[in-house]
Amino acid sequence: MMKIWMKILLGLLVIGIIAAFLVYKYVYNKQHPNYENIEASFTLNAQDLYQAFKINKDAGSVKYNGKVVALTGKLSKVETVDTIVTAVFVFSQGDFGDEGIRCTMLKKFNDAAKKLQPDGEVKIKGYCTGYNETDVILEKCSIINQ
Amino acid sequence: MRTNSLILVFVALMTFSAGAQKYITKTGQIKFYSEAPLEKIEAQTRQVKSVLDVATGRFVFQVLLKSFEFEKALMQEHFNENYVESDKYPSSTFRGKVTNIKDVNFDKDGLYDVFVEGKLTLHGDSCNVKEKGTFEIKQKQVTGKAKFIIKLADYKITIPGAVGNNISKTVEITVDVTLDKANL
Numbered sequence: 001m002m003k004i005w006m007k008i009l010l011g012l013l014v015i016g017i018i019a020a021f022l023v024y025k026y027v028y029n030k031q032h033p034n035y036e037n038i039e040a041s042f043t044l045n046a047q048d049l050y051q052a053f054k055i056n057k058d059a060g061s062v063k064y065n066g067k068v069v070a071l072t073g074k075l076s077k078v079e080t081v082d083t084i085v086t087a088v089f090v091f092s093q094g095d096f097g098d099e100g101i102r103c104t105m106l107k108k109f110n111d112a113a114k115k116l117q118p119d120g121e122v123k124i125k126g127y128c129t130g131y132n133e134t135d136v137i138l139e140k141c142s143i144i145n146q
Numbered sequence: 147m148r149t150n151s152l153i154l155v156f157v158a159l160m161t162f163s164a165g166a167q168k169y170i171t172k173t174g175q176i177k178f179y180s181e182a183p184l185e186k187i188e189a190q191t192r193q194v195k196s197v198l199d200v201a202t203g204r205f206v207f208q209v210l211l212k213s214f215e216f217e218k219a220l221m222q223e224h225f226n227e228n229y230v231e232s233d234k235y236p237s238s239t240f241r242g243k244v245t246n247i248k249d250v251n252f253d254k255d256g257l258y259d260v261f262v263e264g265k266l267t268l269h270g271d272s273c274n275v276k277e278k279g280t281f282e283i284k285q286k287q288v289t290g291k292a293k294f295i296i297k298l299a300d301y302k303i304t305i306p307g308a309v310g311n312n313i314s315k316t317v318e319i320t321v322d323v324t325l326d327k328a329n330l
């Protein structure tokens with residue numbers, strides 16, 4: 001018959017192994033968020049997001065940086081560089097030419113984005129990484145069917 | 147005599163237009179890499195904004211730190227929250243110049259060595275950077291490449307004691323930007 005302390009030790013060992021596995025899977029090796037499925041923290045007009053940063057960069061950064069934002073608005077153009085497809089809302093002109101909101105698409109939405117028509121109304125959701133003095137940057141973007 | 151004057155005016159105009167020439171990109175790439183006993187840390191972004199002014203050699207880069215992508219989500223979190231503190235300091239910039247810009251013929255395809263000097267700002271601290279890189283001129287595009295090493299301590303980026311020995315104190319930065327002639 002197994003002694004009681006042996007049972008306790010074995011139990012602790014099993015718990016320890018399970019805990020180590022869970023930490024490895026869900027903490028150390030946790031997956032990147034699936035930005036397509038995350039609910040947007042803010043839904044607003046593209047122009048309003050741009051103005052928020054343009055008027056007060058710091059306040060805009062505190063509110064929107066690191067958040068998933070859904071935008072509606074009239075798209076200006078779609079740019080393709082290598083494998084990067086960027087849907088662009090242009091609101092102003094500056095030293096870098098067009099200024100506005102640049103939405104870099106998730107790869108699975110590249111083809112759909114390329115088919116978007118300039119001047120067409122779109123709804124795009126993405127992860128806001130900030131404002132770089134000329135553009136507000138959204139990454140991991142998906143197109144929301146309206 | 148009149149022809150000569152016309153040529154002079156033409157040359158002056160050409161010089162002026164060349165002087166105003168800028169090359170820009172908003173999809174440049176920066177990678178960083180550091181190797182340490184426990185693990186290597188690698189990240190990259192394609193959201194680098196850069197402008198090169200051909201007349202003055204002025205060369206500027208800007209990158210949003212939240213744009214850096216890591217293989218592991220946890221590393222990306224630690225990078226943003228503990229190391230570069232991207233909520234407090236959202237971007238990193240380099241402002242400097244190509245000191246030998248006159249050696250580059252932007253109208254002739256080829257590979258040119260360039261020397262870049264300036265200030266790199268990261269985590270609220272600025273340090274002088276002086277590096278050699280290359281410009282490849284090809285079909286009116288300029289591809290600038292450089293590789294250099296920064297010390298985290300120079301930018302007051304501290305590594306928590308518990309992992310201090312497992313994370314390298316230096317980081318290798320690789321810049322790769324393809325700039326297009328700006329139609330401004």
